[in-house]
Amino acid sequence: MLTIHAATALRRTLDEEPVVDEAVAVSDDRIAAIGPLAELVERYPQARVRRWPGTLGPALVHEDRVPAAPTPRERIHALLRLGATAVRADRVPDPELRVAARRSGVAVLEAPRPPTLVPSARADLAVFDDEGTCVATVLAGRVMHRRA
Template identity: 65%
Template sequence: MRTIHAATLLRRTLDDRPVADTAVLVTGDLIEAVAPAGELTAAYPGVRVRRWAGMLGPALVHDGPLPPAPTPRERVHALFGLGAAAVLADRVTDPGLRAAAARNGVALLASARPPELVTGGRADLAVFADDGSCVATVVAGRLVHRRA
C-alpha cells in the first residue's frame, strides 16, 4: 500500500535546512520517493495522503535507555512517542523488551548512525511540532504513533 506523507516542512536529515511543499511517498516499508508534494499527488492519484502540521523528517535513533513503563510493549510505544524508530542494541538487553521491539519493527543498531530519508531506504519518519514534541511516528511504513 502506498501513502504520501506531507507536512508543512520537510528535511531529509536532522541537519538539513527545512524545505516547504515536499513529501515522502512510502510503499510498504520503504521510501519510494521524496519530491514536491504536488508532483507526488499528481503522479499517484487516489493514493492515501496524510498531511501533518509540523516538520517531517527521519525518525530518531534513541541512544539511551528506553523510557520507563510498566510493560515492555509500553516502553516501546513510549519510544515511538519520542519520534524514534531505532535504538542501540546494547540498550535493549532484556529478552522481553527485545521481543517487544522486534514485534513492533524497532531497528536495533550496533552503533549510532545519523537518520536520513533516502529513496529505497526503510520508511522511518517522524513529525515534530514547533515545540519539539512528536506529532507522529512511522516505523517501517506503519503509523505507530499519532498525537491526539
C-alpha cells in the same frame, strides 16, 4: 497501499534545514519517492495523502535509556511516542525488551547510524511540532503513533 506524507516542512536529515512543499511517498514499508508535494500527487494519483502539522523528517535513533513503563511492550511504545524507530543495542540489554522491540519492528542497532530519508530505504518517519514534540511516528510505512 501508497501513502504520501506531507507536512508544513520536510527535512531529509536531522541536520538539514527544512524545506516547504515537499513530501514523502511511501509504498508498503519503503520510501518510494521524495519531492515536491504537487509532483508526488501527480505521479501517484491513487495515493492517500496524509497531512501533518509540523516538520516531517527521518525518525530518530534513541540514544538514551529506554523510558520506564509497566511492560516491555509499553517501554518500546514510549520510544515511538518520542519519534524513534530505532534504538542502540546497548540501551536494550534486557532480552524481553529486545523481543518487544523486534515484535514491534523497532530496529535494535549495534552501531549508530545517522537518520536520513532516501528512496528505497525503510519508511521510518517522524513529525515534530515547533516545540519539538512528536506529532506522529511512521514505522516501516505504518503510523504507529499519532498525538491526539
